[in-house]
Amino acid sequence: MLDLVIDRLGDGHFMAFLLAALGCAATALTVVVPMLQTDNLSRRIRAVSDERERIRQRERERLAAKDNRTQLRSRPSSMLKRLVDTLNLTSWLSTETAKEQLAKAGFRGAGAEYAFVAGRLIAPISFAIIAAVYIFGFADWQQPLAIKLGGVMAAVYLGVKAPEIYLRNATTKRQKSIERAYPNTLDLMLICAESGMSIEHGVRKVSGEIGVESVEMAEELTLLSAEMSYLPDRRTAFENLNARTGLESIRSLTTVLIQSERYGTPLGSALRVLGQESRDQRMNAAEKKAAALPPTLTVPMILFFLPGLFAAILTPAAIQINNWN
Structure with a gap:
């Protein structure tokens, strides 16, 4: 058997056939083995990419849907937009930080900005009319005309500050x-x-x-x-x-x-x-608030709690002393 193998190895045709067979086998393995192996990294990257595309598509469909759900951005009404654009209120009633303040308060979109600008115009006028009707029509004020006009001007100033106060309170509540x-x-x-x-x-x-x-x-x-x-x-x-x-x-x-x-x-x-x-x-x-509680309660206790405590303690004694006399 060994002599036969040695004779075969000395045969040139057999060696050429054997080398060709080995080359074909190596080529087949080179092509087939990568197909049999699973590329986990590529699969996961492909899955993440597909998921990102699904999320984008879902967001587009959600934002484009016109149903009864709450919208994150408000749209201006036609009448309000016409009022602001006609009077050019944005140029002299809006502030540089108005859009940023509205976003912090949770009001987004052009509708919120138009409502804020219109509110800064309507609120002082409304407050002034209400104050004038009350002061000159219903209130029995025996005061000079200058003081009454001062009350109306104070109402106008309060109307100017009312949208800003509301916006500040909404921002604080949202941040909390x-x-x-x-x-x-x-x-x-x-x-x-x-x-x-x-x-x-x-x-x-x-x-x-x-x-x-x-x-x-x-x-x-x-x-x-x-x-x-x-x-x-x-x-x-x-x-x-x-x-x-x-x-x-x-x-x-x-x-x-x-x-x-x-x-x-x-x-x-x-x-x-x-x-x-x-x-x-x-x-x-929380610890800071708890530590600040005793000094904060000192004045209310002195004003409201101690007088009642003294009355509850001293009143029976005073009644007894009065009866003895």
Whole structure:
């Protein structure tokens, strides 16, 4: 058997046939083996890309749908728009920061800006008419005419400041709601990040879950998800979120998201640190309020509690002393 193999190895035709067979086998293996192997990385990248396209399509359909759902941007009515454009109120009643202030208060779109400008015109006139009718028609004021006119002017000034006061109160209320929901939002984003979700999908998921606690936070995250799908640079979407809220906590979150997007830093560990810091800050604020409670209650106790306590203690003694006499 060994002699036969040695004879075959010395045969030139056999060796040529053997080498050709080995070459064909190697070529077949080179072609077939890559087909049999599964490329997990390419599959996951393809899945993420497909999911991003589905999210974009869903956002386009949701924003384009004309149904009875609440719209994040208000549209101006034709009469209000005609009034503002005809009188050119935007040039002399609007401020440079009006649009930013309206966004912080949760009023977006051209409709909110037109309503704010029209309100700054209508409110002083309405307050002046009501004050004049009351002062000169119903109130029995035995005062000089200058004082009555001063009351009307005070009403006009109050009407000028009324839209700004309302806007400031709405902004404060909205910021408090977002601040209360901020720690839980970070926890939900941390869960989404560590589960392998993309930032867009995670933000959209958190916006649906956090709406039970804070509608304002859900709106901001929904806008963030839509802007990340539309804008070419995600950093612009993060900066817009910071500008719309005006909170230091949201500024920290957007800084972390920008760093993670640009430099590839771990998002999960950064969100965990932010969540712990936010809860520590909330605990410190609660402790500060608790520490400030005794000095705050001192004056009300002296004015309202101690007189009643003294009356309850001293009145029976005074009655007894009076009976003895």
